[in-house]
Amino acid sequence: xxxxxxxxxxxxxxxxxxxxxxxxFGESNGLFPTIVDFRTRGILPTHHTWTKTTFDTSxxxxxxxxxxxxxxxxxxxxxLDGENPAASLISFVFAGQTVAIWSVYVLEGxxxxxxxxxxxxxxxxxxxxxxxGYAVIGPLYLTIYLFTSPLVxxxxxxxxxxxxxxxxxxxxxxxxxxIGFIFPSVLMALPTPSVLSLTSKVTAILVWQAFPFWTTxxxxxxxxxxxxxxxxxxxxxxLANQISILRNVYKFxxxxxxxxxxxxxxxxxxxxxxxxxxxxxxxxxLHPASVFxxxxxxxxxxxxxxxQGSKWFIxxxxxxxxxxxVIWAIASRYSKSVKKATKDQSASLDALALVGILGKxxxxxxxxxxxxxxxxxxxxxxxxxxxxxxxxxx
Numbered sequence: 001x002x003x004x005x006x007x008x009x010x011x012x013x014x015x016x017x018x019x020x021x022x023x024x025f026g027e028s029n030g031l032f033p034t035i036v037d038f039r040t041r042g043i044l045p046t047h048h049t050w051t052k053t054t055f056d057t058s059x060x061x062x063x064x065x066x067x068x069x070x071x072x073x074x075x076x077x078x079x080l081d082g083e084n085p086a087a088s089l090i091s092f093v094f095a096g097q098t099v100a101i102w103s104v105y106v107l108e109g110x111x112x113x114x115x116x117x118x119x120x121x122x123x124x125x126x127x128x129x130x131x132x133g134y135a136v137i138g139p140l141y142l143t144i145y146l147f148t149s150p151l152v153x154x155x156x157x158x159x160x161x162x163x164x165x166x167x168x169x170x171x172x173x174x175x176x177x178x179i180g181f182i183f184p185s186v187l188m189a190l191p192t193p194s195v196l197s198l199t200s201k202v203t204a205i206l207v208w209q210a211f212p213f214w215t216t217x218x219x220x221x222x223x224x225x226x227x228x229x230x231x232x233x234x235x236x237x238x239l240a241n242q243i244s245i246l247r248n249v250y251k252f253x254x255x256x257x258x259x260x261x262x263x264x265x266x267x268x269x270x271x272x273x274x275x276x277x278x279x280x281x282x283x284x285x286l287h288p289a290s291v292f293x294x295x296x297x298x299x300x301x302x303x304x305x306x307x308q309g310s311k312w313f314i315x316x317x318x319x320x321x322x323x324x325x326v327i328w329a330i331a332s333r334y335s336k337s338v339k340k341a342t343k344d345q346s347a348s349l350d351a352l353a354l355v356g357i358l359g360k361x362x363x364x365x366x367x368x369x370x371x372x373x374x375x376x377x378x379x380x381x382x383x384x385x386x387x388x389x390x391x392x393x394x
Contacts, residue, residue, distance in 0.1 A: 003349060004152060007331035011143040014324050018135035021316035025297035031309030038306065039070045044077050044202075045306040055202055068131060069206055076205050078307035079314065080189055085285040087311035089264055090292065093365070094318045095185050096260020099177060101325055101367035102126075102215070103253040104374050107246075110169055111151065113162040119145045126212025133313075135320035142328040152335040158381045160239045167230065170245050172222030174252040180215030182256070184208040243382040250375045254368055261365030264291070292319075322366030329370035330357065333377045 026032045038045055042057045055073065059066045078084050079091045108114065109122035119125075119141065129137045146152055151162065188204035190196040196204070207214075232238040271278050271286035284290060294315040295301035303309030332338075334349040360369040 003334060004146060004331055004336070007327050008143060008146050010327050011139045011146065011324055014139035014320055014327075015136060015143065018133065018139055018316075018320050021294075021297040021320060022133045022135050022313055025316070026309065026313055029295075029301055029303045029309055029312065031303050031306065031313065034303075034306050034309065035071055035074045038074045039067070042070075045074060046077060046081050047083055059206060069209065072130070072209050073202060073205055074306065075310050075313075076188075078305075079310055080201075080205065082191055084307040084311065085282060086290045087307055087314070089267065089286065090311060090314050090318060092189075093260050093264035094314060096264075097257045097318075097322075097365045097367035099182065099260075100253040100257035100365070100371040101321075102177060102181065103173060103249055104325075104329075104367075104371050106173060106215075107165060107170070107249065108145070108149075108151075108374070110165040111162065112164045113150050117148055119149060123212050123216045127210065130209050130212065133317055135317045135324075138321040139324040142324055146328065146331060151337065152332055154337045156337065158335075158337045160242070160382050163378055163381055164239070164242050165246075166223070167242070167245065168223030168227040169219060170242070170249065171227055172219045173249050175222045175226075176215040176217075176219030177252075179218040180213075181211045184211060184214065239382060243378065246378055247375075250371060253371050254364070257368045257371070258364050261368065268292075294319075325370040326357070326361065326366050326373075329373035333373040335377075338377055338380060 023032075034045075039057070042054050044053045044055055046053050055070075057066060057070050059069045079087045082088065105126075106122050109120045109125075114120050125137065125141055151158065184204060184207055187196070188201060188208050190201070190204075192198050192201045230241070232241075265288075268286050268288045268291050271283050272288070275283050278286065292315060294312040297316065301312075303312065330349065334353075339348065357369060357373070360372060364372065
């Protein structure tokens with residue numbers, strides 16, 4: 001229980017750090033007041049001179065949705081217009097790694113034993129994240145998870161049945177993420193006006209804000225229209241198919257999140273190792289310190305424009321959320337209920353395991369690392385059940 005309690009305390013602290021780093025710092029460094037000014041005037045924060053920079057602030061015709069959407073549009077624009085390499089690069093790796101953690105986040109909400117609990121309403125939580133920030137809502141959600149989910153609080157051994165997910169939902173998760181998250185992400189990142197018109201880019205950014213809803217919609221389309229209902233005569237067959245589909249979902253998450261992490265660090269480190277390949281301005285922009293390290297949120301730093309302030313916001317959003325999910329995944333992987341389900345010593349957290357986790361963070365990225373830890377937990381529990389089944393039939 002020591003690990004669980006430490007994790008709860010750490011995540012609770014990250015909630016406060018998220019509020020301070022995103023919202024208090026966003027106000028003090030001038031980001032939020034500047035966004036409000038641009039939003040009120042309906043102006044996009046861009047230096048391009050080839051097109052108009054205004055947008056229609058009456059997006060849906062209703063307020064407060066219009067106010068929030070206009071705020072998000074102004075915030076995201078400099079991250080996606082190609083004028084700010086560091087801001088675009090941190091946004092790219094965040095989006096890529098999100099494929100891994102969104103997969104895990106949704107899966108955990110769908111687990112049979114978590115159904116009906118507050119942590120199972122993943123779409124609602126996701127929409128709140130879009131409005132408030134992942135670095136605040138992420139740690140809050142994970143703290144609630146560690147206090148309420150039997151997957152970590154139970155003193156009895158975990159069973160595969162507790163981890164099962166409705167097969168249509170499970171198999172359709174990659175489809176939902178591809179159509180509901182990846183496609184809108186790619187669309188809103190396309191250059192303007194060479195590929196996408198200004199109006200289309202604005203629309204793409206606004207549509208993307210509801211990606212938690214879109215992924216759910218397409219997931220259910222898969223479940224009810226494309227996934228056949230399968231009847232099993234043996235429970236062991238159902239569990240075997242369950243872990244097989246889970247593996248495919250985990251592989252999907254890693255296949256998209258890890259390359260984004262590697263590509264980002266390759267580009268950033270290349271600016272240091274091979275400076276002749278870049279202009280002086282690009283060297284400075286793409287340096288790891290510029291891409292990943294924001295200023296002290298408790299200092300007196302001021303953003304020179306929305307692009308810089310938005311970059312700092314995203315940097316803290318990524319760093320705090322990454323830390324939160326790795327802590328949560330460690331607590332879940334090495335929980336008491338997992339230890340009781342197996343005699344394997346790998347179920348215990350030690351110094352060697354921690355070094356391995358840190359190595360994974362460096363190689364795979366933090367969200368992908370969290371995914372691998374949850375995958376390991378599932379494999380342990382399902383493998384133990386397989387051993388029990390073999391004993392019964394021998």
